Each structure stands twice: as structure tokens, then as C-alpha cells.
Amino acid sequence: MEKKTPLYDCHIREDGRMVPYAGYILPVQYKTGLITEHMTVREAVGIFDVSHMGEVIIRGKDALDNIQMLVTNDCSTMVDGQVRYSPMCDGMGNVIDDVLIYKINTKEYLIVVNAANRHKDVEWMKGNLFGDVELSDISDDMALIALQGPLSKDLLTRIAGPEALPKKYYSFLVNVDISGINCMVSRTGYTGEDGYEIFCQNKDAVRLWDTLLETGREFGIKPCGLGCRDTLRLEAGMPLYGHEMDDTISPLEAGLGFAVKMNKEDFIGKKALLDKGAPKRIRIGLKITGRGIARENCPIFYDDKEIGRTTSGTHSPYLSYPIAMALVDVDYSDIGRKLLVDVRGRKIEAEIVPLPFYKKA
């Protein structure tokens, strides 16, 4: 039985088409449709319920040392109020999850994890803790609303004032007052646009949602579902756990080398990654030039040789052609290479293009 987020009634009111996702019942789209929602985020501002995401607090004198072991990125250089992206690996150097680490202060960090991985992550982290540290899973108490798009800054400034907003991308502020609601506001997102993710207590979620939607009206705001969240992140070349990476794929294969700091003293999976050496397959972007849409897990051929598989694919609403991400043999991963993708038994033409597919101006 799927759980409802605190915003369930808001979605029903907006004619959300509700589907089960990661243990929750969430809107895949609203009545205006996926493409309109997608373009609203590219051109104006969209509002998403992402309350399904998991939130874990790691607190104590040894919090940083623990996080340094748990994730592949280097968190020792973070300042208070900073956010950092990182894969979290198992001992084999494969990806357990990709997470965002929020440094509240030297003794307290918030880790935002994928909903589908929450329980697995919590078990894994608990099992690897050492020293003076405690972990609490606060996911069930927290709601999370994402405000994404070029007008999100203007909208939030209107409601909360300019001082209330984090200035830099990947930074956050705590105790932000939004219409009397205590929020944590983070300048992050999963769409390739400027935007914010706003954390609040469950009890305040509906009021926060309604306030943002009401004030957002003159900015052309639209509620946006999981469907366009996926197409937006795909255009932005952002990986999704379970697709571009999982516990059989290393972060280096997934193209996340920028967040794997091999010069860090140690982290779980470091030795395995060193032993494996340079990855033999790598994540690439594909523009589908033939007729058809490659979804996930389509075999990819070059000269009749299978060189990999797609990991995600869709029709790009912004570019108006189909795009896909794929894991392919590194020897065949050069930009401009023309390949064939097997879509339900039919081979269609594709070309390797640089990631991301879309970059904001």
C-alpha cells in the first residue's frame, strides 16, 4: 500500500493523475499535460511535490569523519550552508545511491536520499557508523517542495524577500520564514534550471504549497508531475538511480568521476575502484536520428556488434526529438559516432552527442 504525501489532496484538487512511485502515490502529470508542464519549467516556473525524497540527519563530533567514509566526494572542504552531490558506494565500488549532503554545521549534516533507496541507505549507513555519531531518519516528518524555472527566484523573492534566499547554486539557508512557515531553502534541483527546494514540516506543507501556487499565478506557475521531472532531468543529462547507476555500475562508469575523490584518504569502495582501473564502459548521450523513441534497456549496435544498452530515453519536449542516455563500451563512446539502437526489434539510427542535451542560457 503506497503512502500519501501531505500534499495528496492538493494533487487531487489539481486533477493530478496519481501513480505509485517509490512507495508513494504521486502525480505523474496534471490536466495540462506533460509537455506544457515541462516547458513551463524551462520558460517560467513549475512547482513539484518531492516529499517522497528521504532525509537523514547525521549528528555528532565524528559526523564529518563518518560522511567522508560513506561517500565518494570530499566533504572536508564544505562550509556551513553548502550542499554537495555525491555517490555512495558499496565495498565493490558500485553505487548504493546518489545523495545530496547538506552541511548544517561541523557536527550536523543532512543527507537527502532517493525515496526508493531510503531504507537500504539507512541500514547501510547505520551499519558503517563509528565513533561519536548518531543517525536519525526524519523522512516521515518532512515535506519537500521544489520550485524550478527561471522565474523561481522572482517568485520566492516576492514571498520571502531577497535576504531569505540562498545566493549561490548548491547553498542553503535554515529558518527561512515563508508566510509564517519555518522552512529550509536550498538552491538545488533536478531540472537543469535555476530553482529551489524547500523543506518544511508535514503540517505546514499544504499552506506552503498553496502560498507558492497562489503568488506564483502571475509568474505563470504550474504544478508539475513526475513525468516532466524525468524528461527535464534527462535533457539536463542528470543521472537517475536505477537507470544510469545502480549496484552493478560504478560511479566512474556513470560519468560521475567529478564526485569521486580518489585523493581522499579513504572511503568505502575506494580500493575496489582503484583495483578496477579505468572504466571499460561509460555513460553517453544519444540523439535518436531515426524514427522511434528508445526507452531504457535497448541494445545498441555498431557494425553488428552490441556495444551497450540505453539506460533512459524519452522524447525531448524542449528539443523536439528523442534522446537517450546509455552505457557503452568506452572504445565506441566518441562524440559524433553513429550507432543503431534496437527499439522493440527495429534498429533505428542514433548519434553520440555531448551531455547535457540542454543547458540553460
Next chain:
Amino acid sequence: MSKEFFYAKTHEWVQFLDDTKARIGISDYAQSELGDLVFISLPEVDDEVNVGEEFADVESVKAVSNVYSPVTGTVTAVNEDLLDQPELVNSDPMEAWFIEVENISDKAELLSELEYKKLIAE
């Protein structure tokens, strides 16, 4: 031309042009359930279609679905406008026919407009 539409339980419509010739499309309910269509694949002229067998794919941004033939016969025309403008099916599903079929030798159990409305209301 008869304006009457009949429906298959799998949400295709059939409009008979005469006793052995018909146009086939998908219902308003079907397009609304599928969402924004971005790609349609169609058979070719002279292809055979059979009752209950798929003859086309419709893809929305999120998913691909099959379209099943409510009749058995020979394709005599395909609506090539849909290849470049699949959104026509969303904007006017009853005008946006997929194929024209002749020499119809069999047809599925078809519902009237009223019966179909009852079906989708369930």
C-alpha cells in the same frame, strides 16, 4: 459518408465508409489517457490487418502503447500527416484517422457511441 462511429473495447474507433471499407482511429478517451503523443508508427498500404492484432504504435513522452485493429482487411491508405504531427490525435482524435481498410472480411464486437460511453464511465 456515414458519420457514425463504432468502438472496439480496446478504444479504437471505426467509421464505415461503405460495407467493406472503413477508417480507423483511436478514441478521445484513449488519447486523453495516453497524454501528449509524440510519435506514431503506421503500417503501409497493402499491408493486411487482422481483428485484435496490433497495427500501429502510439508513443507519448512517457510510454508506448499498441493500437489494435477492429477489422480484418487490406490497408488502402494511411494518414501520413500523423507521422509528422502526432499531436493531431490529441487535438482532434475523431478527425485524425490512422488507416483506411478495404475488403473487410471480419470485424470485432463493436460498440455504439452510447455503449462505449457506458464502458469508459465504468
